[in-house]
Amino acid sequence: MLGNYDNIQTWDAYIGQTTAKRVIQTLITREPFPNLLFAGNSGCGKTTLAYLVSRQIKKKFTELSADSDVEDIVNHYFQGVKVFLFDEIHCIRKPERFFSVLDKKKIVLSDQTIDLFGIVFIGATTCPGKLQEPFLNRLFRIQLEEYTEQDIAKIVKNKSVKDLINLTDNTSLEIAKRSKFVPRVALQLLDYAERHASISR
Numbered sequence: 001m002l003g004n005y006d007n008i009q010t011w012d013a014y015i016g017q018t019t020a021k022r023v024i025q026t027l028i029t030r031e032p033f034p035n036l037l038f039a040g041n042s043g044c045g046k047t048t049l050a051y052l053v054s055r056q057i058k059k060k061f062t063e064l065s066a067d068s069d070v071e072d073i074v075n076h077y078f079q080g081v082k083v084f085l086f087d088e089i090h091c092i093r094k095p096e097r098f099f100s101v102l103d104k105k106k107i108v109l110s111d112q113t114i115d116l117f118g119i120v121f122i123g124a125t126t127c128p129g130k131l132q133e134p135f136l137n138r139l140f141r142i143q144l145e146e147y148t149e150q151d152i153a154k155i156v157k158n159k160s161v162k163d164l165i166n167l168t169d170n171t172s173l174e175i176a177k178r179s180k181f182v183p184r185v186a187l188q189l190l191d192y193a194e195r196h197a198s199i200s201r
Contacts (some may be wrong), residue, residue: 040144044182
């Protein structure tokens, strides 16, 4: 959230998405760990959840945009990255180029086959209906839930404590009400309120 996903290191620190967390914790006990698709509204914590997956399975994480290609996977793989998050995966231009990665953990480049042992492919999307069916069928889909007002207020309160911001419970709840139940929006509002208060002092 706000690019600070790596501030959340444990499942307990990740507020909300109880069902998604329970499913992932079950999947972690299986071998091999499947490729995933996180579907949900913008700002609902998909990147943070992917990062937590990487921590739980003890593999290095990176986030790639939808205009990345298989060559980007290879480059990061040789730098030790094993968990790849593709944001807005429905915008990938040539999804068929990724099928061998998903199916066989291999990539063929310039007639050379490169084995990608142990990688995990995670897609994040706000529009799962735009994903081509062959791509969709290769990913274990996890639908993220909408946040409750109480969850958002708790996220805001936790962030304020971490950042040494003096915030009452009522103020946390008021920010939550104005956030449209989106954690990213709530944290942006908290940041704005803190900067405004600093200027006014």
